[in-house]
Amino acid sequence: MQNLAGKVAFITGGASGIGLAMADAFADSGMKLVIADVDTEALAAVAQSFRGRNVPVLTLELDVTDRAAFAAAADRAYAEFGAVHLLCNNAGVYRGGALDRVTFEDWDWVLGVNVGGVVNGIQTLLPRMREQGRSKGPAGHIVNTASMAGLSAGAGLGVYNASKYAVVGLSEALRADLAPHGIGVSVLCPGMVRTGILDSERNRPAERAADDAEAEQAAREHNAFMQAMMASGIDADHVARIVLEGVRDNRFWLLSHPEMKPMVEARSAELLDAFGEPDPERLATLQQVLSGLQPDS
Numbered sequence: 001m002q003n004l005a006g007k008v009a010f011i012t013g014g015a016s017g018i019g020l021a022m023a024d025a026f027a028d029s030g031m032k033l034v035i036a037d038v039d040t041e042a043l044a045a046v047a048q049s050f051r052g053r054n055v056p057v058l059t060l061e062l063d064v065t066d067r068a069a070f071a072a073a074a075d076r077a078y079a080e081f082g083a084v085h086l087l088c089n090n091a092g093v094y095r096g097g098a099l100d101r102v103t104f105e106d107w108d109w110v111l112g113v114n115v116g117g118v119v120n121g122i123q124t125l126l127p128r129m130r131e132q133g134r135s136k137g138p139a140g141h142i143v144n145t146a147s148m149a150g151l152s153a154g155a156g157l158g159v160y161n162a163s164k165y166a167v168v169g170l171s172e173a174l175r176a177d178l179a180p181h182g183i184g185v186s187v188l189c190p191g192m193v194r195t196g197i198l199d200s201e202r203n204r205p206a207e208r209a210a211d212d213a214e215a216e217q218a219a220r221e222h223n224a225f226m227q228a229m230m231a232s233g234i235d236a237d238h239v240a241r242i243v244l245e246g247v248r249d250n251r252f253w254l255l256s257h258p259e260m261k262p263m264v265e266a267r268s269a270e271l272l273d274a275f276g277e278p279d280p281e282r283l284a285t286l287q288q289v290l291s292g293l294q295p296d297s
């Protein structure tokens, strides 16, 4: 989507960190903004700062796990701006702790926001984006925020890893599904970025409280490790520039941390080494199916 001026971006988790930096970058490119977030206080401050800059902005209180609220937010966005061209499924939370110490509530909260929020964004807005595409030219672009934790897994990150691997996988499928419809897809996989992510518990609903001393201790220990890692973190503005260029050039992989390439290389090498030699007959059948031909029986 080369020309962004006048187009509409809908950003979840847009009141802080990477989402807010994206909003800034999109506003500088002349876009109209729908900023949705569960944090009402942060949202109010963001609304004021954009109004001061004369940017057309609609701020919406939205918990991305709430499907009815998401549909209502989409209605508000279309009533205000008439379209959504760029959907950024960005809202996310982090919770650390080894998998033998986390709780069901940890799983439900993190998967609910990080995966469920992306699913709800796609289910709610994609039909409308496709519809608008049929009537008014190219329909737009979807950016899903995953993480380097969606490409490489490690101790203490299992719940978060599971959520971000899911976002990478669904984004790869989405790219293939939407290619015929003129809707681009990108998956954003940053490493450490200086944001509020390590303070995610601020947005944890009471009904998802961990309520388990051992899990709390494990999370605290992992958080201390992540705080130390944050010393290598980059600014969210840098990530937002990568997103902006990626949307313009319709790039799928949006990567901001080249220093983490060896981690992905090591995982990929182990994976590739684990393959044996293919059976020639099965290989030929598979190739025929994949090229759209009927396999010989």
Ligand code: NAI
Binding pocket: 012, 013, 014, 015, 016, 017, 018, 019, 036, 037, 038, 039, 042, 062, 063, 064, 065, 090, 091, 092, 093, 094, 113, 145, 146, 147, 148, 189, 190, 191, 192, 193, 194, 195, 196, 197, 198, 199, 200, 203
């Ligand atoms: P952040 O904490 O600064 O921003 C996240 C925003 O999401 C906050 O405004 C928060 O209120 C909102 N949010 C949380 N739960 C929500 C819900 N249920 N519904 C709606 N909004 C909700 O953190 P950051 O880093 O900007 O996070 C953005 C995305 O980037 C997340 O998906 C995160 O997993 C991902 N990420 C962050 C990295 C980092 O090092 N900061 C690295 C890789 C990925």
